[in-house]
Amino acid sequence: MLDLINVSYDTQIPNNVGLSQDKKVLKALEKWHPGYINWWNDLIPQNFQESLVYLRTAVSVDPKGWAKFDYVKMPEYRWGVLLAPQVENRTIPCGEHYGQPAWQEVPGEYRNLLKRLIVIQGDTEPASVEQQRLLALTAPSLYDMRNLFQVNVEEGRHLWAMVYLLHKYFGRDGREEADDLLRRQSGSEEAPRMLGAFNEETPDWLSFFMFTYFTDRDGKMQLESLAQSGFDPLSRTCRFMLTEEAHHMFVGETGVGRTIERTCQVMKENGIDDPYDTGRIRDLGVIDLPLIQKKLNLHYTLSLDLFGQEVSTNAANAFNAGIKGRYMESRLSDDHQLQQDTYTVWDFEDGKAVQKQVPALTAINMRLRDDYTKDAAGGVGRWNKIIEKHGVDFELSLPHEAFHRKIGVFADKHFDPSGQPVSGAEYDAGLPKWLPTHADGDFIQSLMKPCYEPGQYARWIAPPKVGIDNRPGDFEYVKLHMA
C-alpha cells in the first residue's frame, strides 16, 4: 500500500505522493531538477554552500516527523514534495459549489484561474531567496545565519510544492510555467518577478526581519486562503507549507524584537531616556526606535499593496468558484457563499479616506487584508511590551492603510501615517520622518558587520531567549566552510 505519511526516498525527489508510481510526473520533475540545483548553486555564495548548517528537514507530514534537525550542506538539503494528509470526504468550503465533494482533478472551467494563482504563489518563493542571497555575508550571528538559511531552503521547498502541482495537473503549459519560475529573476530588467515587492533587494538584516514579519505574513495569508481551496491537492500542499511558514514569522518577529530589546538595553545602560535622541543612540551602535518605526511603515505598506484592489471581481470569482477561501474559512459560521452579505471597505472620496459598505463577495481581498492587519498588529503589541519593560517612553504602531500606497484606492494619494490627507508639500516634508531615508539606510548598513563566533552577537541585536531545537547559547548553528 502507498504510504502517504512518511517521506519516501525511493526517487531522487523525496515525496509522500507516490512519485515512484507516477512515472510521467516523476520524469518531468527529474528533468526540472537540474535547473533547480543550478539555480540554487549560482545563488548563494560558495563558502556557505559548503558549510554545515543545522537545519530541520521534514521526514514525514505527521507532527512528530516534520522537524528533524541535523547538520546539512544546503545543496544536499532534501527538497521534496510534501502534502498534508488527505481529509476524507472533504467538501468545497465556499462559493457556488459549497458542500460538493472537493476536486481531486482540476475543474476544466477554472483551469486558467487556478494555474495563475499557483504560478503567482510559486513566483514569490524563489524570489525571496534571490532577494536575500547576500545576507549571510553580514549575519549578526551564526544563529541568525542558520535561521536565514532555514527560511531559504524552505522557500525553495515551497517552489517545489508549486512546481509539483504545475507538472502533475497542468500538462505542457504547466511544465512551461515551471521552467519560467526559474527563468525570472528578482530585480531583473528583462524577466523580473511578478510582484513588485519581490523585485526589491533585501539590503540589510533589519529589512530581512521586517520582510519576514510583514511580507512573508502576506504569503501566510495567501497560503491560508489557498489552504481553503476546493481543489484538494492545492489545499493539502498549502496546509503543509503553513507549518513551515510559521518559522518565517518567528524569524521576523523575534528578529525585530531582539533589535528593539538591544536598543532599549543600551539606552538604559547609558542613561538615555529620550528615544528621539537619535544621534547619541546611533553613536552607541544600536538602531533608534524612530528608525524602526520608519522601517515598519515601509514594509507594512509595501505588503498591503500585495493584497491588490480593495474591491475586486477577480477575487470574487476565485471565491465564488471555490478556488480560494477566506482566512479560516472552515471556522467561519456564515453561509460561505456571501450572496447577500456586505463588508466595510476603505474608499477615497472628496480627497478623504472614507469607509463604506460593498457586497462582501467583491471585498474578499479587503477582508483578507483586514485579517492580515489584525495578525500583524499582535506582534507590534508584543514589541511594545519589550519597550515598556525597559521603561522607555515610546510606542510602535501600524500606520493607516491610506499611507504610502501604490495599489488600491489610495494609490499615490498623499496621506500621513495617521491617515490624514496632506498637501504635496507637507508630504514631501514629512517623508524623512515617516519612511527611512538614504542616510538611515547608510547608518543601518554601517552596523552590518558579520559576527561568526558561536554564541556571539553583533552589538545591535540581543541574543535569542531560546535556542533552536533547545540548543544551548554557544551552539555552533553553522559550521562555516572557510575556503
Place this chain on the structure above:
Amino acid sequence: MNQPLKQHLIDPEICIRCYTCEMTCPEQAIEHDDLNVVVDAAKCNFCMDCIPVCPTGSIDNWRVVDTPYSLEEQYGWMDLPPQEEVAGDEAGLEALDDAMAALLAEAHKGAGGKSRAPATASKPTINLYTLGKPAEARVTGNYRLTAESSDSDVRHIILDFGGQPFPVLEGQSIGIIPPGTDEAGNPHLPRLYSVSSPRDGERPNFNNLSLTVKREPYGICSNHVCDLKPGDTVRVTGPFGATFLMPSDPAAHLLMICTGTGSAPFRAFTMRRQRENPKLRNSLTLVFGARRPQELPYFGPLGKVPEQFMAKHFAFSRQDGEPKHYVQDRLRAEADRVGELLADPQTHIYVCGLKAMEQGVEEAFKDIARAKGIDWTGLRDRMRDEGRYHVETY
C-alpha cells in the same frame, strides 16, 4: 490532599501566535484569544504532537501544580509563572506519566532530596513516546560485554529509530515494553534502561542509541532484551529523566561512581566529552566496581581512554587471591584527590548502580569530608540543590 499534577503550558513571552499548535492538537486542547495561546489541562493528554511543530520552543513548558492554572489565568499572563514549591512533589518533571515518574523518583531517592539538573545541562525532551503511542526501534546489534566464562550476562544493545525523531541526552533513560501480558492479562509496563551512548548516537549522526542490559534470572524484560537479534523490533517509550544529566560546561569535573550496568550513563558522559572536547585534561574521574575484570562492562574500551583525560579507579570484590574491594574502598584510598574534588565548586558527583552501593559511598564521602573539616550532609544538600550531586540506583 490532591496529588500534584503536571501541566503543559505555553510561554507567552516567546510564543508568536502562529497557532500551528492549535491546528495540530488532536485533542483540541489548545485555544487562543487576541492575546494568548493557552492549553486546557483537562484536555491535554501529553501526546506531544504540538512539540515539534512549534517554531519557537515556547510550547515546551511544564509545571508541577496542586491545582492546574485555568484558561482564564493563562489568558491573563504576560509571562510564565515560575515553578512553585509544591508539597508532595518528589519526582519533579522527570517524566509526565506517573508510573515512570515514580520509578525515577525511587531511583533518585539516594540523593537525599529533590534532584536538580546541572545549571549548564542541555534541555531534555521527555515523554515524546508513551505506552499508547510508543516508538518502534530496530535492533542493529547485540553484543555480550562480559566474558563467556562468567555467569553474569551483560549486553550492549544498539537500537535504530529510523525516521522517528528520538532525541536523548546522556543520563536519560528509555522504556522498553516487553511483549505479552502479566498474570492478570494486562500488557506489561515498560522497564527503564539508561542510555549508554551520547546524544548524537552510538555512531555519530545515525539515529541510534545503545543500552547496557544485564540478564536477570526470570527478568521478563531483561531476558527479552538480551535475546533480541539484529532485525528484531522493540517498542520504546520515553525519553525520561530531566536531572541526571551532564553539564555542558567543559570546566566542570565529573566524578562518576558506578557498579555493573550503572556504568551505562557514564559511558555516554565519557563519549560525549571525548567527542566534544577531546583535548581536555583531568576532566573526569571514574570509580567503577565489579566482581572481576571479566565482568566489568566496557573494560576493554575503557582501557583506551587516556588516563590524563579520565582518571580510572577499579574495585574488584571477587578477584582470586585478592582482598575484596568495593567502590567505597577505592574512594577512601583516593581520599586526598576526592577531598580536593569535594571542595571544588566545579565538581559534579554522579552515583549509579545497585541500591546496595549507596550506603557505603555515602559513608566514604562522610569520612573523607570530615577529615577535611567539611560537614558532608550540608555539602551534599548544597551540591544537590546546585545540580551537582546525583544518585540513580535500583
